[in-house]
Amino acid sequence: MTNSSLPRTSTYTQRVEFGDCDPAGIVWFPHFFRWIDAASRHFFISCGVPSWQETTTTLGVIGTPLVDTQAQFTKTATYGDVLVITTSITEWRNKSFVQDHRIHRGEDAIMSCQEVRIFAGVKKDSPSSIYAMPIAPSIRSLCE
Amino acid sequence: MTNSSLPRTSTYTQRVEFGDCDPAGIVWFPHFFRWIDAASRHFFISCGVPSWQETTTTLGVIGTPLVDTQAQFTKTATYGDVLVITTSITEWRNKSFVQDHRIHRGEDAIMSCQEVRIFAGVKKDSPSSIYAMPIAPSIRSLCE
Amino acid sequence: MTNSSLPRTSTYTQRVEFGDCDPAGIVWFPHFFRWIDAASRHFFISCGVPSWQETTTTLGVIGTPLVDTQAQFTKTATYGDVLVITTSITEWRNKSFVQDHRIHRGEDAIMSCQEVRIFAGVKKDSPSSIYAMPIAPSIRSLCE
Amino acid sequence: MTNSSLPRTSTYTQRVEFGDCDPAGIVWFPHFFRWIDAASRHFFISCGVPSWQETTTTLGVIGTPLVDTQAQFTKTATYGDVLVITTSITEWRNKSFVQDHRIHRGEDAIMSCQEVRIFAGVKKDSPSSIYAMPIAPSIRSLCE
Numbered sequence: 421m422t423n424s425s426l427p428r429t430s431t432y433t434q435r436v437e438f439g440d441c442d443p444a445g446i447v448w449f450p451h452f453f454r455w456i457d458a459a460s461r462h463f464f465i466s467c468g469v470p471s472w473q474e475t476t477t478t479l480g481v482i483g484t485p486l487v488d489t490q491a492q493f494t495k496t497a498t499y500g501d502v503l504v505i506t507t508s509i510t511e512w513r514n515k516s517f518v519q520d521h522r523i524h525r526g527e528d529a530i531m532s533c534q535e536v537r538i539f540a541g542v543k544k545d546s547p548s549s550i551y552a553m554p555i556a557p558s559i560r561s562l563c564e
Numbered sequence: 565m566t567n568s569s570l571p572r573t574s575t576y577t578q579r580v581e582f583g584d585c586d587p588a589g590i591v592w593f594p595h596f597f598r599w600i601d602a603a604s605r606h607f608f609i610s611c612g613v614p615s616w617q618e619t620t621t622t623l624g625v626i627g628t629p630l631v632d633t634q635a636q637f638t639k640t641a642t643y644g645d646v647l648v649i650t651t652s653i654t655e656w657r658n659k660s661f662v663q664d665h666r667i668h669r670g671e672d673a674i675m676s677c678q679e680v681r682i683f684a685g686v687k688k689d690s691p692s693s694i695y696a697m698p699i700a701p702s703i704r705s706l707c708e
Numbered sequence: 709m710t711n712s713s714l715p716r717t718s719t720y721t722q723r724v725e726f727g728d729c730d731p732a733g734i735v736w737f738p739h740f741f742r743w744i745d746a747a748s749r750h751f752f753i754s755c756g757v758p759s760w761q762e763t764t765t766t767l768g769v770i771g772t773p774l775v776d777t778q779a780q781f782t783k784t785a786t787y788g789d790v791l792v793i794t795t796s797i798t799e800w801r802n803k804s805f806v807q808d809h810r811i812h813r814g815e816d817a818i819m820s821c822q823e824v825r826i827f828a829g830v831k832k833d834s835p836s837s838i839y840a841m842p843i844a845p846s847i848r849s850l851c852e
Numbered sequence: 853m854t855n856s857s858l859p860r861t862s863t864y865t866q867r868v869e870f871g872d873c874d875p876a877g878i879v880w881f882p883h884f885f886r887w888i889d890a891a892s893r894h895f896f897i898s899c900g901v902p903s904w905q906e907t908t909t910t911l912g913v914i915g916t917p918l919v920d921t922q923a924q925f926t927k928t929a930t931y932g933d934v935l936v937i938t939t940s941i942t943e944w945r946n947k948s949f950v951q952d953h954r955i956h957r958g959e960d961a962i963m964s965c966q967e968v969r970i971f972a973g974v975k976k977d978s979p980s981s982i983y984a985m986p987i988a989p990s991i992r993s994l995c996e
Contacts, residue, residue: 435890437886437889437890437893438730438731438736438889438890438893438904438915439730439736439738439886439889439890441730441731442627442726442727442729442730442731443616443626443627443726443729443730443731443732443733443787444626444627444629444684444686444694444731445731445905446629446694448601448726448727449597449601449629449630449633450594450595450597450598450601450727451594453593453594453597454594454869454871457592457593457594457869457870457871458867458869458870458871461869461870461931471931471932472587472870473877473930473932482587482588483586483587483588483870485588485590485593485637485640486593486637487636487637488634488635488636488637489593489633489634489635489637490632490633490634490635491632491633491634492631492632493629493630493631493632496629496693496694498905499731499893499903500903500905540588542588549640550588550590550640579746581742581745581746581749582745582746582749582760582771582874582875582880583742583745583746583874583880583882585874585875586870586871586873586874586875587870587873587874587875587876587877587931588875589761589875592870592871594871598725598727601725601726601727602723602725602726602727605725605726605787615787615788616726617733617786617788627726642761643749643759643875644759644761730915731904731914731915732914732915732917732972732974732982734917734982736889737885737889737917737918737921738882738883738885738886738889739882741881741882741885742882745880745881745882760875770875770876771874771875771876773876773878773881773925773928774881774925775924775925776922776923776924776925777881777921777922777923778920778921778922778923779920779921779922780919780920781917781918781919781920784917784981784982828876830876837928838876838878838928
């Protein structure tokens with residue numbers, strides 16, 4: 421028996437700060453997306469993928485912008501809380517992938533999120549135009 | 565002929581600033597959620613609903629936290645762009661509602677988002693615990 | 709009589725949103741710096757200086773990073789407030805300038821800020837290293 | 853010989869993330885203030901001061917808003933960097949205190965900041981109005 425059916429996971433720990441909370445005293449939801457974006461990048465780092473600074477030069481990959489996201493908010497969090505984000509890639513497509521994030525505070529499920537992201541290249545003649553590159557085998561093999 | 569089939573809509577205009585953009589030179593996606601949250605609140609203001617500061621006292625409603633969200637990112641935006649967010653409520657449920665947001669830059673569709681939100685009350689004995697209140701008819705009637 | 713002693717000023721209007729406020733119900737101070745940074749850039753736009761995207765190509769100027777800042781917080785602000793930031797350049801030095809920002813809500817002085825900024829170039833061999841360029845006469849003459 | 857002349861210090865570690873960086877690829881400066889605000893609060897936690905949630909009830913202290921700040925930016929930082937913020941209180945006044953923050957990346961000095969803050973109470977009849985309370989001896993004695 422192998423672990424071939426289990427995707428790699430990474431964990432990312434985030435303290436909640438006073439300034440992350442709104443007048444209701446709870447985390448203002450856009451901050452969850454800030455942390456998930458960081459967890460997304462750390463997944464690749466934990467797999468040994470070079471930084472986007474490096475892949476910009478070597479592969480033309482400037483990062484993994486978001487195409488589509490779904491999120492469910494289950495419990496609130498407040499400052500002083502420590503959140504753990506567990507991240508994995510649950511599906512590989514030709515030019516995109518699905519990344520799953522689960523945020524917990526101890527046993528409590530706080531939020532979950534399913535993202536479709538691409539590996540983006542930049543059009544030479546239009547630096548603010550990005551496009552989905554075919555997924556580089558050298559990156560995918562590190563992440564599976 | 566009536567306009568009964570057309571939901572109310574509001575529009576919210578947002579400049580994109582330098583600091584909203586990431587090293588790829590495009591809007592970092594969590595900022596879109598900041599603007600959508602603002603557009604969500606402005607929808608209620610445009611319908612004549614009092615501020616959450618006031619409804620906290622009068623109805624016990626502290627705001628409309630997010631339960632679930634889905635978003636599709638179609639085109640990138642960068643600083644100097646002016647974005648218009650068009651917001652409507654597309655479904656009323658007993659204790660939640662669905663709010664739809666469309667972001668355009670001129671004719672270009674940049675992003676769309678469908679949110680499930682609640683009208684939240686606070687538990688007296690636990691100020692950071694919120695719960696979904698039945699939707700106040702005085703609010704709903706202003707918004708339809 | 710001339711207006712030679714009066715510096716140019718620009719004004720930048722900013723709504724305060726729910727998510728800009730902290731658990732005390734008031735603007736969390738780092739947001740004032742976000743708005744001041746936007747006001748700083750809009751000053752140059754209002755003077756007719758091209759965008760940093762354009763000056764990156766034409767002059768090698770990627771923007772005006774901050775070297776030193778001082779700020780005084782006089783009154784609090786909360787969501788629903790509309791703030792007006794009045795910006796001027798009060799001193800030109802060889803490789804830096806002093807920019808002054810005053811934030812008001814109607815008659816109320818909310819915050820003031822004095823910044824030392826540079827016009828930054830990027831070192832070719834080290835894209836994350838920036839340095840202070842001599843101030844381009846073509847920019848300065850537009851701003852005086 | 854005693855260490856009576858050395859103020860207490862705390863350290864706060866902060867990763868720099870992709871989304872903290874601007875189109876120039878470096879940390880957008882308002883984020884430094886976000887981190888300094890967190891370091892400010894952690895100083896009190898490290899001294900054993902209860903959370904602001906608790907002091908709101910026990911002492912009427914809702915937090916330590918900023919009155920005045922000065923900051924010097926020495927070197928840039930980018931994503932992947934790990935920053936350490938060293939915090940101390942360098943002066944106690946009747947109704948305010950001076951807090952000093954130094955940000956380093958390894959040996960590199962990135963930024964320093966001197967803040968004047970107050971311990972704030974809220975006016976009962978006007979929840980968004982705050983005022984400077986005399987500094988509670990029970991807090992000060994923990995921090996010296």
